[in-house]
Amino acid sequence: MSTEEKPKTIYYFDEDPGYETLQKITQGYFEVLKLMDGRDMFLNETGMYNLPLNEEASNMFKFKIFGNVAIVGKVTEEN
Structure with missing residues (x-):
């Protein structure tokens, strides 16, 4: 039985982690x-051309997303 974890494809931050961090995550x-x-x-703005499908994010948001993503902020009470 494999104990290998899947690579992380969605990164969550409560606050802006900074441009360089976002650029590293999105490649x-x-x-x-x-x-x-x-x-x-x-x-990644051109991920559909050169990055693999992010199945986890695509399933979550119901459209094709390529490469790693970062989700920043806290869920607002209004929505």
Whole structure:
């Protein structure tokens, strides 16, 4: 039985971790999507051309997402 963990593909932060950290996670230049719950999702802007499908994030958000993502912020009470 394998005890090997899957590599992390979604990184969560309560506060902005900084440009360099976001760039390392997303592996390049990134774009930001505003989520319905008030948080921001950072993902590689050209990931669909050169990064693998992020199945975990794609299943969670119901559209194809490529490469690692960072989700920043706290869920707002309003949403």
